[in-house]
Amino acid sequence: MMPADLSVGVIGLGAMGRPMADTLMGAGFDVTGFDMEPSRAIGLAHVADSVEDIGRTCDVTLLSLPNSAIVEQVCAKLFAVAPQGHLILDTSTAEPASTRALQAEAAKHGIGFVDGPVSGGAKGAGSGTLLVMAGGIERDVERAMPVLDAMARKVVCCGGSGAGNVAKLINNLLCAAHLSLAGEALQLADKAGLAIDALLDALNAGSGRSAVTEVNLPTWVLSDAYDSGFTMGLMRKDVRLAAALADDLGAEVPMAALAAARWADSVDDLTEGADFNRMVDLSRAVADRDKDAAS
Numbered sequence: 016m017m018p019a020d021l022s023v024g025v026i027g028l029g030a031m032g033r034p035m036a037d038t039l040m041g042a043g044f045d046v047t048g049f050d051m052e053p054s055r056a057i058g059l060a061h062v063a064d065s066v067e068d069i070g071r072t073c074d075v076t077l078l079s080l081p082n083s084a085i086v087e088q089v090c091a092k093l094f095a096v097a098p099q100g101h102l103i104l105d106t107s108t109a110e111p112a113s114t115r116a117l118q119a120e121a122a123k124h125g126i127g128f129v130d131g132p133v134s135g136g137a138k139g140a141g142s143g144t145l146l147v148m149a150g151g152i153e154r155d156v157e158r159a160m161p162v163l164d165a166m167a168r169k170v171v172c173c174g175g176s177g178a179g180n181v182a183k184l185i186n187n188l189l190c191a192a193h194l195s196l197a198g199e200a201l202q203l204a205d206k207a208g209l210a211i212d213a214l215l216d217a218l219n220a221g222s223g224r225s226a227v228t229e230v231n232l233p234t235w236v237l238s239d240a241y242d243s244g245f246t247m248g249l250m251r252k253d254v255r256l257a258a259a260l261a262d263d264l265g266a267e268v269p270m271a272a273l274a275a276a277r278w279a280d281s282v283d284d285l286t287e288g289a290d291f292n293r294m295v296d297l298s299r300a301v302a303d304r305d306k307d308a309a310s
Contacts, residue, residue, distance in 0.1 A: 018043035023162060024069030024076045026089055027107075028055035030244040031133065032079030034141035035106070035166055039077075042143070042165035047073055070097035075162055078105040082252060083113040090117050099125030104159050106147075108132045108187065108253050111177035111260065118151060118176040127155035130176065131163060132183035137244035144168040148186070150179030181260065188257040191250055192274035193227040194291070197236075198298025205299075211237060231292050241290035248287030250294075254278045 021044055025036040028050035036059060040046045047061035049069050056062040063069045069076050070093040080086050086107050093103060103121060105114070105128070114130045121128035129151035139145040147163050147170045149156050156172055163170045173182045204214045218228045235243050258275040261268045278294070285293050 018161060018165065021045070021075065021161060022047065022073045024049065024063065024073035025079065026050070026066060026069055026076060027079035027081075028052075028059075029079065029081075030137045031106070031140050032077075034137055035077065035079060035133075035145075038141060038143045038166055039162065044162070044165065066092040067096045069093070070095075070101065073101075075102045075104055075159070077162065078103065078107055080105075080107045081249070082107070083109040087113060087117065090121070094120060094124050094126065097124070097126055100127075101125075102127040102129070102155065102158055104129050104131055104162060106131050106133050108183050108249075108256075109180050110256055111180045111184075112263075114150070114177040114180050122152075127152070127158060128176070129155050129159045130179040131159065131170075132179050133166070134183070134186060135168075139168075140166070147171070148173050148179040148182040150174055150181075151176050184253060184257040184260055187250065187253040188271055188274065189225075190227065191254045191278055191291075191294070192271065193225045194231065194294045195274055195277050195298045197227050197232060198295040198300075201295065202299045227295075232295070235290065235292040236295045241292055243290055243292055245291050246287060247281065247285045247289045247291050247293065250291040251278050251282070251287075 023039055023044045024047045025032055026049050028036060028048050033055055036046050036048050046059065047063050047069060048056045048059040049063040049066060050056055066089055076093060078086060078089060080089065086105060086109050090103065103126060109130065118128040129149060131147045131149045133145040133147050135145040143166055145167045147167045149163065149170055149172050173179050201211060204211060215228060215232060218224050235241055254275050258272065261271060281294060281297055284297050
């Protein structure tokens with residue numbers, strides 16, 4: 016189907032879901048939105064009254080939801096009403112085991128299911144430049160490609176059901192660790208009297224660079240903006256899921272465990288709703304605080 020012939024229902028019109036819906040409309044898709052907060056749907060051409068309305072009337076349902084428990088609740092409603100041939104595209108960052116169970120249940124109903132968690136933030140969602148990490152049965156991923164291509168600069172097919180979420184959890188674990196270490200790096204630079212701009216110029220031309228040094232620090236930290244649209248609570252959840260995945264697999268990941276512990280401990284200093292980039296400043300302060308406590 017061409018975009019004009021393909022109807023897409025978007026459930027979850029928050030920081031990511033709403034700009035994805037707008038991007039899909041701009042690409043020519045017939046988009047219907049639904050959110051428990053009706054104000055989030057203002058401006059959409061079509062607004063559904065319920066999850067079930069989306070399942071009955073749309074060819075594809077795109078989910079952008081906070082966690083697996085909510086994804087499971089929404090999918091149960093979709094399974095009850097969506098016709099055979101319907102496709103669910105879950106862009107939420109979810110538990111791989113839950114994803115695999117949902118894909119198996121969807122198949123019993125003749126419904127396709129693709130896990131396609133995204134990276135790139137609200138800005139990427141609004142500009143159609145997300146990275147999508149896709150998992151699922153090959154034919155389902157192929158069916159999802161028109162929608163994914165409209166939202167993404169790159170789609171990486173990671174493997175079978177749940178593989179996209181495994182990749183996303185690893186991605187966010189690395190990002191979380193980089194944010195913590197970046198705070199300590201800035202503290203080192205401060206104490207050495209090195210200008211931060213000079214440090215970033217050096218890092219970003221060298222092997223120590225990362226998305227954190229290239230994007231997060233200049234965009235949200237050093238600018239004091241802290242408006243990325245991604246919260247401490249969401250990143251803590253993702254790091255916790257990554258740590259749980261490592262435990263389930265019996266993987267020995269001591270560095271990741273240290274990062275996970277630091278993010279878990281941050282709950283005493285940073286609220287769930289704080290921008291996740293605040294972790295840089297916390298790590299910067301903790302390094303000094305730990306030294307003072309030891310002296």
